[in-house]
Amino acid sequence: DTEVTQTPKHLVMGMTNKKSLKCEQHMGHRAMYWYKQKAKKPPELMFVYSYEKLSINESVPSRFSPECPNSSLLNLHLHALQPEDSALYLCASSQDQAGNQPQHFGDGTRLSIL
Amino acid sequence: EDQVTQSPEALRLQEGESSSLNCSYTVSGLRGLFWYRQDPGKGPEFLFTLYSAGEEKEKERLKATLTKKESFLHITAPKPEDSATYLCAVRMRNSGGSNYKLTFGKGTLLTVNP
Secondary structure (H helix, E strand, O other), X not given: OOOEEEEOOEEEEOOOOEEEEEEEEOOOOOEEEXXXXXXXXXXXXXXXEEOXXXXXXXXXXXXXXXXXXXXXXXXXXXXXXXXXXXXXXXXEEEOOOOOOOOOEEOOOEEEEEO | OOEEEEEOOEEEEEOOOOEEEEEEEEOOOOXXXXXXXXXXXXXXXXXXXXXXXXXXXXXXXXXXXXXXXXXXXXXXXXXXXXXXXXXXXXXXXXXXXOOEEEEEOOOEEEEEEX
């Protein structure tokens, strides 16, 4: 079982809906990440939070809005998404961003945009 | 330009037939090379971290090695349950140059037939 928990596992939404993806870890990690993964492609980094502050935004469209309420939680707020945003959204955490420790991934949220 | 290239894209083995997967990289200043296993519909599962040339790590039927230009994931006497996509990732600076991020290769899809 993964130590990074993501909810929901599946989400179907229309282009005008607003929804949120949630991620939780209890490993005491201080860096948390959002990735997007399309079918048969590797994960692509979207955002990095380090000590609850946004440290990397990989030029992600503003219809994706990350939030880190505390050191254990990471949210991704979705609004006015496009069909091409359908993908597996993965959350990961690591001990911190500056170190060389591995990132540990959740099992993702499968998002479908109608 | 920093790059991570995995080969082959796909590999079919018979149970018990040993082989190797390759991950070559061109990075100015390696900060860690990571191997992950990903099953369909799941997030990547961490396997190994390698930091310096000559380093080796083992886990059950898997052994990872690292040189200055590439890493190999050796699979000895594989079983059908070893079937998965194996991802290699390299820790490198992001485009802004101020932080480190994980950049993935495209993966090798391994199928082990009974």
